[in-house]
Amino acid sequence: MNERILRVLEFKKIIENLSTHAATTLGKGLVSQLKPATELEQVIELQDETDEVTQIVRLNKAIPLGGITDIRSSIKRSAIGGVLSTEECLDVANTIYGGRQVKLFVDNLDLEEKELPILEGLVEQITPLRELEMEIKNCIDDRGYVMDSASASLRSIRTSIRTFENRIREKLESYTRNNSNLLSDAIITIRNDRYVLPVKQEYRGAIGGIVHDQSSSGQTLFMEPKAIVDLNNQLHGAITKEKQEIDRILRELSQKIAAEEHDLDQNVTILGQIDFIFARAKLGQEMKAARPKMNNHGFIQMKQARHPLIPIDEVVANDVEIGKTYSSIVITGPNTGGKTVTLKMVGLCTLMAQSGLQVPALDGCELAVFNEVFADIGDEQSIEQNLSTFSSHMTNIVDIIKHVDDRSLVLFDELGSGTDPQEGAALAMAILDEVVSRDARVIATTHYPELKAYGYNRSNVVNASVEFNVETLQPTYRLLIGVPGRSNAFEISNRLGLESRIIERAKGLVGVDSKNVETMIASLEKSHLEAERDYEKAHEVLLETEKLREDIAKEWKQLEQKKEELYKKAEEKAEKALTKARKEAERIVSEIRQMKSNVSLKEHEWIEAKKMLEEAQPHLTKKQTKQPDKKAAEQKELQPGDEIKLLTVNQKGEVLEKVSDNEFLVQVGIMKVKVKRHELQFLGKPKQTMDKPVATIKGSNYHVSTELDLRGERYEDALLKLEKYIDDVLLAGYPKASIIHGKGTGALRKGVQEFVKRHPQIKNAQSGGSGEGGSGVTVLEF
Template sequence: MKQWTERPLEFNQIRQMVEELATSTLGKEWISQMQPSTERQTVQLWLDKTEEAMVWLRMKGEISLRGLVDIRPSLKRAELGGILNEEECLGVAGTIRAGRNAKSSLRQVDIEKYELPLLRQMTEAIESLENLEHTLTDSIDEQEIVRDSASPELSRIRRQMETTRAQIQSNLQQVLRNKQKMLQEAIITQRFDRYVIPVKSEYRVQFGGIVHDQSASGATLFMEPQSVVPLNNQLRELELKETREVERILAELTNLIAEQADFLRSNIDLLGEIDFLLAKARFAHRHKAVIPNLATQRTISLRKARHPLLDPKIAVPIDVELSTPIQALLITGPNTGGKTVSLKTVGLAALMAQCGLPILAEPESTISLFSGIFADIGDEQSIEQSLSTFSGHMTNIIRILSQMDSDSLILFDELGAGTDPTEGAALAISILEDVMERGATVMATTHYSELKVFAHTHPHALNASVEFDVETLRPTYRLLIGVPGKSNAFAISRRLGLSLELIDAAEKHLSPEERDLEEMIATLTAERKAAEETLKEAMKLREEAESMHAEVRTNWERFEEEKIQLREKARQEARRIVNRAEQEADEVLKELREWAKLRPQDLKEHELNEMRARLGKVVPEMKLPQKMVSKKKEEKLEVGDEVYIPSFQQKGFIVEEVGNKEFQVQIGVLKMKLKANQLEKRETPKQQTKQPKATFVRSNQDVSPELDLRGKMVEEAIQEIDQYLDHSVLAGYKQIHLIHGKGTGALRTGVQNFLRRHRSVKSYRLGAIGEGGSGVTVVELK
């Protein structure tokens, strides 16, 4: 028995599955030599390379190594002075091309998203050798024939050969026309590389020429007419010259290959490993396998692990948890219930991981490194177990015990079976105790109730079972950790119709300890099932809650976005109106100044009043929707009152009453004529009513250079910032501070998103150390 038990775990079949996914004999050779390692650094390196290959394959879809062949025998012959043929030369060219394609493919993967350092190091070490590849492909075509262009001499020889062939064909065609009655068929053929004509045997003498062959019946002779003998001889000489020139060309190409033999061997090693890694990546993709984590302590934590040889459509995944201080897992349950498959699944996962292979499990599965994996697994399901079978199992167990150490993984199938149940159970317990005392990790399957009790009472052992559905009388193949398997003989018999009297009589033959054990198992199974149902319901409710939360959040974000868009649209419309009013006012003032300058004596009072009236009408009357009309529209407004104009989201002062419920309002440097229902009165000290009527400029003493937003919602803060920015601009500030605090960052993000689009903001930044850091945004105004 070797350090690794492969045949009972069917690891060779896994190796064959991976080997079928390699694209070259080199990759298949790497796979055939694949063996587990006990060195953590080595195994981690293998797994990292495999994971990078999985990313590479996922990004590129497929990586072609077409043309890659094992050229090592050719390289050896070239170095020994032999001449490579056309096929071997093209094999070298194809291998060079495969290396260059692999390097190019990996370079196309975005290095910023996927570094893939191990694979990049490998591919960058591949020598391009483009000159050698081009020389080979320029000299030999895809049909493995040396090209005419390979040398001037070869081109000249082949032109002469074509000319000679044409002369031979012309000569023979003339013979066919002139001597038709002597011919068996009017065709031209070849015998022994000589052009001949099939002639009836009775015309041998009359036809004249050299006989090269005859038909089986002797009625037809294949004769070379005397007139083409010199031409055929000339053609043969040219063919010999062609052969010598081709050999000379191949010798030159072989010398070029020999000069690069070391680089080519290095490329072969790298490409063989790359093909090996890609085969593992294809295996992972095909079987939905993952790279496991390597535990630093004794741990087996497999999530939904599957056996690679089972049909994934019907295979039931298992969860296995085994970690310190637990050393032993005892699996009980009915025959054909999945106990042996569970053992093989764990053993295979450990073997595959230590070979650098992905395992068939869910992400975040974890497994330890073992110094050896030993298994005594018999697939016999017969009830006729003879002494020889027991002896065979004991021979394996003795070998395992002699070779194992504290870091080994031991797998026992039906431990102690094949002999007297009492003696077998006692022997199984003693073997388990010995393995555990020596520090190894062990998994075993059994039917013995004594082993259930042993696992229940031993501090470093744990019970497990494969589930059995009594209602359908079928195993579910699920592995239940922490629950011993219940004997289902009575339940099955009851379902099949055995009388209750016989079942009750059988139960009386059980000892009190056995009855207590069965009751404990039944209770544990029921509690486990109830807990699983509760967990399923909780997970379902959680998924529903998460779905509802996501939907609400999406709707809220859409609402916020629409609200911002509507506000921005209204703001732009207001700004357009104001800009138009400013332009009209500028035109009126300019016209007044020019008129006054040119003809001051002609400027009449009524004309000036008309100009002023025109200036007062530059802002069109705005009809607000009902919801925007001020709730305080019935309040009495007077000259000097501070008012708020909702349509512009600005404050101003009434400077003049121009009509019935119509006022002229000073907003910054602008005057607008607005109706009373467009205004909202603000409480203002009376001394503020004595403002000059010509212009209104807010003093910076009325506006603080900083605004505290802490504790506010994003929408509330944005409204306050919008007004504050306008006031700050009117006050003449070039820089202001918005205090939003640090918190979760949501308020800061909302504030800065708003600042990014505001017309009055030149730039913004987070505060420096002395300015409040990330709790303050410093705004530069235009």
């Protein structure tokens, strides 16, 4: 990517904005060097880095990067034998400490079992170097002062310095008390690093000693009395020794820093990289951006994409697609409609995506990786080079045509402008034909009406326009793919008050072909808008139908369950009645047998009577568990959660999502795959595991756990399971139940709590205690 393209598309402004999110000079340095990558693997790696850290930024977790500075020059100077200053040594210690804090921050992150392989891999390369940090901190305080504890010699020297200073002050204070009339002021001061007194000129002989300075008027001499000359000499010698000892300490620290050159340099590089990635994630959050899926096929698809440099509350979002059914878009229409903004938005989002930045569009957007992005935008005429507007455009276009290929994105603004309209239009079509023939991706804007029909004559070119509201005389900035723009000159003139007779005369002067084209465009615009409205209505009806189908299926399932429960209850009641009747019959037969000696009945007749009594009892037909019929199972409608067998690999799995009428997303082992319906065999509904005591309801065993684990479930699926579970618990007669939803972002927990508030059978709901899972669990009382 050449510098001119980055300047024309205002990529430098993105860099400036990104730099404000970097916390260290290391990160800012990497931001300033950012350039779009041109290899798909490298771009995907950059996007992986940004997306991983975005998970942390969205939770408002701030990484501690304070105190980290670029110490690479200090490290190199120490490595070649240089002695670092106290400030440089302190920067090294603070950077080591900052690296340890970053490492600790990442190690303590809890993102609900989400893995951070890239970030964790980076912090693993950070070497703690705690011993070096402590050695520096034990010698130098936070203000950069070498402390007495740095060495025994330094402590001894500074003790002697304080002793000499105290003795000198005592002698000089005796002068200020006893000979104050000889002094200009009763103070002790310093000249040339020696203690002196301000003596009046006329009393110079009375004091005696060495003159080090005098006042500007010459009336005051700064004299060192003879009595303290030796003490001052001793003090000066001690100060010299102090400086020498400090130099020795700093030299030793510098040597220890040099010994860790490799680890320190690696720490600095890693910390800068981490700051750089966090800056990219923060910019994405600020723009409300999404991660783009990258491809090598020149395919671009963005939903509700916005220009990154226009405030969110002002910009109009648009859908853009190119590279699949058509490779070129020609946008026509009047000025100030937003054509150039759309052009720059596509180019700038492409550069951002190839630089590892997320783009301001809805989730699911897709962008291509290009070797080059070419742009001819704006008026770049030069007085010095004697270039007209047309010449400057042609110079750029000639250079573009020399280098364009199938891995290029080409942006033309007002193609062919600046010359005779007929010649310009013809030249624009010829240039487009040449670039399109090389299979490049092209977006061009133009005023020429001749280009409005261009897209209809080329299979891989589509027309587009920017919508204009004639009622308000304002552009809406909405991009209309498939509809060429029209001038709206007559409508605008009429709205502004131009007499109708003049407008009618102007219409009469317009050629028949132009009228037909304008009429066709107006019809296309109307059809396009009607199609959009119909699509929105159809989509709403589809959503309502889906919801109604789900409600009916849910009610039918509940009805089947209720019917099954009533059947079981009736069977149990009948069984009890039969058991009671059987016992009564046995009692009667027993009494009769005791009386048989008094009657003339044979033994075989009693046996026959008993058999007839048993045969008289009604027999209940128990429901038999049928073996699943393979053909019926294949025809059964599958729902998320159903147990299935993937026939192609003969493995059991679970339905995760219905993609279409004939396609499902299933999980088999650790794999998630999309398969056709005929490849699946229905095995049954998911069995509810039971790890708690079994509840008995009116004589039947009703299996339901006292806990429901919703962690890892999708929001909608979780609420459906919760509703079913509460019904089961109420049937089981439990007084309490626990819903495990985890902590996480709080979205699932909030959904659970709102649901239970609305449920009429739940008396109380509260978070679990310290031994019950805390805020990750909601305990219900019925």
